[in-house]
Amino acid sequence: MADRIERVEGRACVLRGDDIDTDRIIPARYLRCVTFDGLGEHAFEDDREQAKGDHPFDAERFDGAAVLVVGRNFGCGSSREHAPQALLRRGYRAFVGGSFAEIFFGNCTALGLPCVTLQPDDLATLMDSVEADPEQMVVVDLSQSTVRHRAGSLPASIPEGARDQLREGTWNATAVLLAAGDAIERCAGSLPYVSGFQR
């Protein structure tokens, strides 16, 4: 059983912009590896290079943040788990955004990293609040389905299945899937293509 995740609490970092794809989060040249070690230092490497130091990941005021606040469709594109693995290795434990791409969301859930969404106005409020006061604590609360910051509590959404997995510590799904036992072989046996349509 993995850890039960009821809430993630910490300082936050704001990364504005929609449709940030996983090639930007971790460029493909860093996928030439057989482990996920060392990916953290290369997160957003090309964006940071082009921003010449003016990127949130290089801003001292966001150092040590555990919550990443993002726009819409964050993590779109490639299925590379290297993207959330890189962000995890930089210390991020939760994501708050306008929306998340599906494969990225699934990868995060499998790593015990909640991705919750806010309504557009609430997201704008949170982004402004954190940028104005990056020292404040932000709490991503799965039991209450809220994101709390200094100025108040915002209603947050996360699909029920992922929320249950995180709260019950079943986000590392292997054990749950194995628990089905012979039902897996029974399902396989009921599919005619598994036996090559021999009957």
Next chain:
Amino acid sequence: MAGRSLLDKVWDAHSVRELPGGQTQLFIGLHLIHEVTSPQAFAMLREMGLPVRFPERTVATVDHIIPTHDQKRPLADALAEQMMAALEKNTEQAGIRFYGTSSGKQGIVHVIGPELGLTQPGMTIACGDSHTSTHGAFGAVAFGIGTSQVRDVLATQCLTLARPRVRRIDVTGKLAAGVFAKDVILAIIRRLGVKGGVGYAYEYAGPVLEAMSMEERLTVCNMSIEGGARCGYANPDDTTFEYLRGREFVPAGDSWGRAVAWWRQQASDADARYDDRVELPGAEIAPSVTWGINPGQNIGVDEKLPRIADAADADRASLEEAYGYMGLEPGQSIAGTPIDVAFIGSCTNGRISDLREAARVARSGRVAPGVRTLVVPGSQAVARQAEQEGLPEVFRAAGFDWREAGCSMCLAMNPDKLVGREICASSSNRNFKGRQGSPTGRTLLMSPAMVAAAAIRGEVTDVRELL
């Protein structure tokens, strides 16, 4: 009672059990793996002391890191060699079928699955690659997964998933001459947006889809994920079955008849219920080109680049970012944009019909001075077929560089990369910032015929002028 969609039928047939929170434990009929997203999964499995549960239901090949110029072992890139060696060792230990470069069957995983007949209607298919949606062309429910989920499939042949909603997209009427499957999917993504498909499976249908060959349907389904839909499919029909007949992993003899009967039953019922429906007139689709930094930012080749003031408020920042990166101006024509590189290949457009269309255009001229080109067949089988048809000679005579099979400059994990701010006319699937190997490189997505036309003129060109 309303009928059921293919998605519902396949989902129900593969449901091992319902899990709390509305999720399903879904049996995966075919698992495809490659060198990039599998080594960590095998390592996790070893750490947990678990065997591969159904080794015969996983098939491996090497595609992302493979050089297209010199494939001699050991590979010049030590990291690539390490990944290749890891895949060879992992598949051998687990008893998983592996198609390496000496097999004659190696290629991009989404090209070899269909051509070997591994991909079949009514299956669930998963692979650690977002373009797994490609296989939906056969009426399979196919989607990309991450490495932890690759581990889960290796260990249990199952995944924990929520059932998607289904949006049916009917492309009506007929396509005009010079308009290809690539233009159809670009038009769909332009209309519905790059996040419009999140939470949905796309069912592609209508007269245009029905008239398409399997290879054209593969191109359409391939880019479902670029519209946000993790999975996209076409219903299986006689075109599907004719393509499959006689392929290596397709049942033969008495089994063939039983297979076709079962495959036919998996198609959506005429009265199936959909969560959403969209119609797109095929005649309105033009040869299309992306101008920005996501595949939704595309226009017809005869159109002018959109003005920022015309965009919805929420989209303006994205447009400004795209123009800033691409160095293009609103209101400008996309036709006439000079290119530095032309890339023909990828899981989107690296099949034999794509190479034939590009070669048809290549016959009309020579590559413009200063344009670097790459023609990369999607698989060794595609390369052999092209050789039989004399296509490499056609390309070489026109000044194109003919290469060996792999993913190549679609994502530039091998030595094929853009340099600096080069602009590439590309038949691939993603125009993200830095996607083609240079952090500042620029990509214009289009059909293979349009890429060939751009190579010959040295600038973005309406291919209809050359056909």
